[in-house]
Amino acid sequence: MDEDFPRTVLELERRFSREEACIEYLAALRWPGGWVCPRCKMADAWSIRRNRWLCEHCRYEMSVTAGTIFQDTHVPLTIWFRAMWQITSQKNGISALGLQRVLGLGSYKTAWAMLHKLRRAMVRPGRDRLDGVVEVDEAFWGGEEIGVVGRQTEDKALIIIAAEEDGKGIGRIRMHTIPDASSISLHGFIREAIEPGSTVRSDGWRGYLGLDGYVHDRQVQSHQEDGEHLLPRVHRVISLLKRWLLGTHQGAIGQEHLDDYLNEFTFRFNRRRSKSRGKLFYRLAQQAVQVGPAPFATLVKPQPVVPGGVK
Numbered sequence: 471m472d473e474d475f476p477r478t479v480l481e482l483e484r485r486f487s488r489e490e491a492c493i494e495y496l497a498a499l500r501w502p503g504g505w506v507c508p509r510c511k512m513a514d515a516w517s518i519r520r521n522r523w524l525c526e527h528c529r530y531e532m533s534v535t536a537g538t539i540f541q542d543t544h545v546p547l548t549i550w551f552r553a554m555w556q557i558t559s560q561k562n563g564i565s566a567l568g569l570q571r572v573l574g575l576g577s578y579k580t581a582w583a584m585l586h587k588l589r590r591a592m593v594r595p596g597r598d599r600l601d602g603v604v605e606v607d608e609a610f611w612g613g614e615e616i617g618v619v620g621r622q623t624e625d626k627a628l629i630i631i632a633a634e635e636d637g638k639g640i641g642r643i644r645m646h647t648i649p650d651a652s653s654i655s656l657h658g659f660i661r662e663a664i665e666p667g668s669t670v671r672s673d674g675w676r677g678y679l680g681l682d683g684y685v686h687d688r689q690v691q692s693h694q695e696d697g698e699h700l701l702p703r704v705h706r707v708i709s710l711l712k713r714w715l716l717g718t719h720q721g722a723i724g725q726e727h728l729d730d731y732l733n734e735f736t737f738r739f740n741r742r743r744s745k746s747r748g749k750l751f752y753r754l755a756q757q758a759v760q761v762g763p764a765p766f767a768t769l770v771k772p773q774p775v776v777p778g779g780v781k
């Protein structure tokens with residue numbers, strides 16, 4: 471299937487009005503070369519009964535949603551497809567309350583869980599690392615607001631952000647929460663997010679010292695013009711992230727769930743130049759059948775509310 475996606479909401483409504491159409495679409499995304507039995511690896515003899523794939527060799531049976539974020543869902547796929555459309559068709563995404571309203575869902579909890587499951591699908595397994603020149607810095611979430619204000623965390627969440635240099639502009643980004651600003655945390659993120667051999671540009675913080683396998687461009691400057699940043703790209707990303715968290719989500723985000731939101735922000739940002747919103751829908755659906763299930767119990771952890779983070 472070559473980038474087959476609905477282009478308008480009307481197309482979506484027409485094409486995915488029945489469960490069967492949604493199942494067919496997901497099956498084509500999940501098994502582009504046809505179904506292969508996960509148990510005996512045979513691909514030549516299978517049948518479909520009540521939307522379940524049955525292996526004629528070993529009798530293994532599975533549905534297209536098994537082992538995906540849609541596993542065990544009580545929500546019809548037609549509703550999931552509309553949720554994926556909502557989250558990708560709007561420039562800034564949608565809050566759980568907004569999704570509940572627009573889809574007429576019975577409970578806020580359902581809308582919230584759907585959004586979080588979809589956010590899990592926004593990180594592509596085995597995605598590429600950033601390369602070239604990459605700016606890296608940390609920021610806080612919680613307390614008054616997000617911002618780079620020293621390195622004590624206490625009841626704030628610490629986020630590390632990487633932004634590729636693309637001429638004067640920004641290329642791709644990566645971000646993640648980290649427990650502290652130690653070398654172990656910073657270097658761990660850098661190794662995961664940035665291709666070895668790349669240039670890592672940071673400020674003078676000692677936690678960045680001793681970075682093996684990278685060119686370290688350490689920016690230390692005692693005098694700085696007002697409004698001038700040594701790491702302008704990463705600071706631009708931080709300010710956009712802050713605006714998004716406080717705008718679309720009114721800042722109502724517990725630290726426990728922050729990474730899910732960072733995933734969504736990154737997904738959107740890295741596709742900001744995409745001309746078609748339908749293409750984002752396609753990517754999300756594709757990744758949703760590639761990542762594992764996220765049972766509700768793993769989404770709902772005790773949520774310490776970030777002081778000042780909830781209104």
Ligand SMILES: [Zn+2]
Pocket residue numbers: 507508509510511512525526527528529530
């Ligand atoms: Zn089999």
